[in-house]
Amino acid sequence: MRNYENVIYAYIIMLLLIFCVGLFQSWSIALTILNYCLISAVMTIGANIQWGYAGLINFGIMGYTALGGLAVVLVSVDPVKKAWQVGGLNILACIWIIVSVIFITKFILKRFDKSSIRNYSVAFVIIAGVILIRITAIPGIEAIESVDPAVKGFLGGMGLPVLVSWIFGAILAGVLAFVVGKIALGLRADYLAIATLLIAEIIVSIIKHEEWLARGVKNVIGLKRPAPYEVNLQKTQWFRDFIEKIYSNKIDLINTVSQKKVVLNQLIIDASSVFVKLCFTGLFLSVVIILLIVTQKALYSPWGRKMRAIRDNEEAASAMGKNIVKDHLLIFVLGSAIVGLAGAMMVTNDGLFTPGSYRPMRYTFVIWVMVIVGGTGNNFGAILGGFVVWFLWVQAAPISLFLIELFTANLPETNSVRLHLIESAPYFRFLLIGIGLLLIMRYKPQGIIPEKIIKQ
Amino acid sequence: MDFLNAIIVLFNFTVIPALAYGSQLALGAIFVTLIYAVLRFANFATGDMMSFGTMFAVILTYYFQSLGIGLGILPTALLTIPFAILMMILYMLIIDKFVFSYYRIKKSPPVQFAMVSVGVMFVTQALIRIIIGPSDRRFLDGEKFIIKATEFKEITGLAEGITLKSTQAITIIVTLIVVSIMFWFLNRTKTGTSMRAYSDNEDLALLSGVDPKRVVLITWVIAGILATIGGVLYGLDKSYRPFVYFNNMLPIFAAAIVGGIGNPYGAFFGGYVIAFAEIFLTYSYKKFISYLLPAGLEPNSLMQLLSTDYKFVVSFSILVVVLLIRPSGIFKGKTI
Numbered sequence: 001m002r003n004y005e006n007v008i009y010a011y012i013i014m015l016l017l018i019f020c021v022g023l024f025q026s027w028s029i030a031l032t033i034l035n036y037c038l039i040s041a042v043m044t045i046g047a048n049i050q051w052g053y054a055g056l057i058n059f060g061i062m063g064y065t066a067l068g069g070l071a072v073v074l075v076s077v078d079p080v081k082k083a084w085q086v087g088g089l090n091i092l093a094c095i096w097i098i099v100s101v102i103f104i105t106k107f108i109l110k111r112f113d114k115s116s117i118r119n120y121s122v123a124f125v126i127i128a129g130v131i132l133i134r135i136t137a138i139p140g141i142e143a144i145e146s147v148d149p150a151v152k153g154f155l156g157g158m159g160l161p162v163l164v165s166w167i168f169g170a171i172l173a174g175v176l177a178f179v180v181g182k183i184a185l186g187l188r189a190d191y192l193a194i195a196t197l198l199i200a201e202i203i204v205s206i207i208k209h210e211e212w213l214a215r216g217v218k219n220v221i222g223l224k225r226p227a228p229y230e231v232n233l234q235k236t237q238w239f240r241d242f243i244e245k246i247y248s249n250k251i252d253l254i255n256t257v258s259q260k261k262v263v264l265n266q267l268i269i270d271a272s273s274v275f276v277k278l279c280f281t282g283l284f285l286s287v288v289i290i291l292l293i294v295t296q297k298a299l300y301s302p303w304g305r306k307m308r309a310i311r312d313n314e315e316a317a318s319a320m321g322k323n324i325v326k327d328h329l330l331i332f333v334l335g336s337a338i339v340g341l342a343g344a345m346m347v348t349n350d351g352l353f354t355p356g357s358y359r360p361m362r363y364t365f366v367i368w369v370m371v372i373v374g375g376t377g378n379n380f381g382a383i384l385g386g387f388v389v390w391f392l393w394v395q396a397a398p399i400s401l402f403l404i405e406l407f408t409a410n411l412p413e414t415n416s417v418r419l420h421l422i423e424s425a426p427y428f429r430f431l432l433i434g435i436g437l438l439l440i441m442r443y444k445p446q447g448i449i450p451e452k453i454i455k456q
Numbered sequence: 457m458d459f460l461n462a463i464i465v466l467f468n469f470t471v472i473p474a475l476a477y478g479s480q481l482a483l484g485a486i487f488v489t490l491i492y493a494v495l496r497f498a499n500f501a502t503g504d505m506m507s508f509g510t511m512f513a514v515i516l517t518y519y520f521q522s523l524g525i526g527l528g529i530l531p532t533a534l535l536t537i538p539f540a541i542l543m544m545i546l547y548m549l550i551i552d553k554f555v556f557s558y559y560r561i562k563k564s565p566p567v568q569f570a571m572v573s574v575g576v577m578f579v580t581q582a583l584i585r586i587i588i589g590p591s592d593r594r595f596l597d598g599e600k601f602i603i604k605a606t607e608f609k610e611i612t613g614l615a616e617g618i619t620l621k622s623t624q625a626i627t628i629i630v631t632l633i634v635v636s637i638m639f640w641f642l643n644r645t646k647t648g649t650s651m652r653a654y655s656d657n658e659d660l661a662l663l664s665g666v667d668p669k670r671v672v673l674i675t676w677v678i679a680g681i682l683a684t685i686g687g688v689l690y691g692l693d694k695s696y697r698p699f700v701y702f703n704n705m706l707p708i709f710a711a712a713i714v715g716g717i718g719n720p721y722g723a724f725f726g727g728y729v730i731a732f733a734e735i736f737l738t739y740s741y742k743k744f745i746s747y748l749l750p751a752g753l754e755p756n757s758l759m760q761l762l763s764t765d766y767k768f769v770v771s772f773s774i775l776v777v778v779l780l781i782r783p784s785g786i787f788k789g790k791t792i
Binding site: 209431 | 495498500512555558566567568570572574575577578579580581582583585586589590614637702706707710713750761763764765768769771772775776779
């Protein structure tokens with residue numbers, strides 16, 4: 001039990017901090033932070049599988065997160081029938097062309113020997129395919145985008161429940177990771193990092209600019225929810241009774257009936273938002289726990305030991321007859337699928353899909369900082385990292401504002417340095433995260449909760 | 457005549473911008489490649505370091521303008537570059553002393569270096585945003601054009617004109633000067649040779665009496681010069697916006713790898729490869745083709761191979777093709 005003591009302490013401190021936010025700021029904010037911490041935890045589990053288990057650098061987390069978000073739109077939004085009628089056939093034809101180009105290219109590469117004629121024919125097939133796609137797609141896309149452009153203008157989704165999209169998001173991200181892994185996994189570590197960074201940019205720019213797919217930068221709002229809506233909840237009888245019962249002491253103190261009603265209504269409105277967030281917290285928490293159990297089991301199974309062996313010494317593992325290429329690909333796909341799941345969870349939590357908000361700093365590098373700060377190769381550490389870093393990321397602005405006020409208290413109100421610093425308070429979070437990362441890398445490179453190798 | 461017009465259209469809208477953009481990328485790519493060859497890591501703070509140097513140039517430009525100091529028809533920013541370079545080198549040396557040198561002495565794996573450089577990226581970005589803010593700034597003054605399209609049309613009597621912005625000319629000329637001095641330094645001076653030796657084989661170089669501290673110092677100095685000049689030229693040509701500089705890291709890395717990472721000649725060449733490919737593939741050829749085809753056959757569409765939104769796709773495709781066909785890059789990488 002002694003081994004787990006510091007883990008438990010670390011988590012208790014973290015939860016106490018969030019509790020303090022609830023006490024001093026508001027419970028709604030505390031739950032929002034907690035939900036995002038849980039989503040970050042799922043992302044860090046995904047990144048930790050790739051980096052901690054297998055030593056693969058994936059700087060493309062942003063791309064898989066965005067794909068997970070896209071999956072929510074593609075699965076849960078109701079289909080736009082008119083758009084399918086005017087342009088659906090063109091899009092289907094395009095998909096068919098892409099698939100056939102891929103198959104023809106593969107066939108040529110397999111069937112014929114290496115020669116310049118083969119290279120030219122592959123190039124010809126690809127260029128011809130691109131031209132064909134443009135010819136078929138453009139009228140279709142124009143037709144789709146002109147269908148009710150203010151609210152629709154895209155093909156819509158399948159109209160399935162939103163929870164299905166979480167699985168679909170994971171599958172989508174996994175499939176993409178398979179393709180990327182096939183191309184890029186042979187590269188050296190730093191090349192892999194740059195290649196994945198570029199791929200993530202490409203994915204996000206495709207989602208941003210292909211408006212027929214998910215409205216691009218025009219955003220999709222009002223997505224389905226796996227939890228009740230606040231407005232409906234406020235009208236539900238059992239919920240009203242429940243709140244009345246909880247706050248009965250407080251309400252009994254008020255004398256007039258009309259006053260009572262006003263106070264009760266306000267309480268119900270506040271409580272409904274907390275209740276909805278609690279529903280999300282429950283869902284996310286169960287995802288995190290399931291993932292934690294599965295990954296923990298995997299880490300201490302023969303498969304996990306094999307992965308660590310490959311990470312620590314590729315040549316030796318290869319000499320023992322382990323198929324490194326295959327295992328790297330598998331772990332790349334698994335990790336990316338978990339990140340895709342997290343992306344879907346995040347969009348579900350927000351209720352809107354905003355491709356313009358996907359930036360590499362926030363969705364790739366901060367997640368990496370989480371993994372490294374928390375402890376690479378240790379799932380408890382990675383999750384804790386997600387909690388700590390997200391908490392700092394959110395609370396950095398108020399903390400730095402407080403510090404600036406403190407240090408510039410002697411300066412007059414209109415001092416330009418003071419005003420400038422107060423204005424740039426939000427950017428101190430980058431400084432905090434950066435210095436935190438550098439300090440951890442220097443003095444505790446194993447992270448807050450280091451990797452534990454259990455001798456078996 | 458139509459043929460000449462077509463050529464001029466192509467020249468005006470693709471070749472000149474690509475040369476300028478390529479020069480900016482080339483400076484950045486040489487910076488990446490030098491750090492990679494001598495200090496042996498992929499520096500993810502590249503874009504932000506360039507931005508950091510440019511920030512000083514922007515601030516000093518505003519200061520000089522307020523004092524009334526200027527260069528007449530040339531942009532004031534050129535006057536501020538030496539000061540900006542000094543600040544940049546100072547910053548780089550501080551970062552090296554407190555961050556990178558520890559890992560260098562410990563001989564950490566490149567992956568750890570890369571993660572540390574991500575930390576430096578965060579800090580640099582924060583400093584930039586705290587000091588100057590994230591907004592878009594233009595700091596170009598002086599004469600804007602060397603040749604205007606209308607003047608060119610009047611002189612030659614052609615239907616199409618060539619516009620040569622002064623920033624484009626300055627970019628190309630300054631890049632050529634800086635790069636030639638740098639190549640001369642690397643190849644002809646004793647210090648340059650010691651740097652090459654250190655990059656080639658560290659142990660052998662140490663054995664022959666090369667001072668590693670000096671080599672590292674000189675590398676950061678050259679890196680500071682390249683980063684600042686590249687950043688200022690980009691900012692003059694387009695505008696100064698920190699977020700854009702961060703994103704420029706991707707084509708810069710692509711250029712360095714395509715040319716053969718570790719090889720400055722390759723990086724110089726790679727910058728132009730990426731720039732020309734990006735601009736040629738995203739340019740709309742409608743006007744060009746309508747001059748070449750007989751009247752009545754003008755194309756209706758934009759005749760664009762890729763939308764400009766997908767310029768990253770170009771860098772990435774070139775990167776993948778080069779890595780698949782010739783993993784060490786066009787020039788053989790990993791030697792200065």
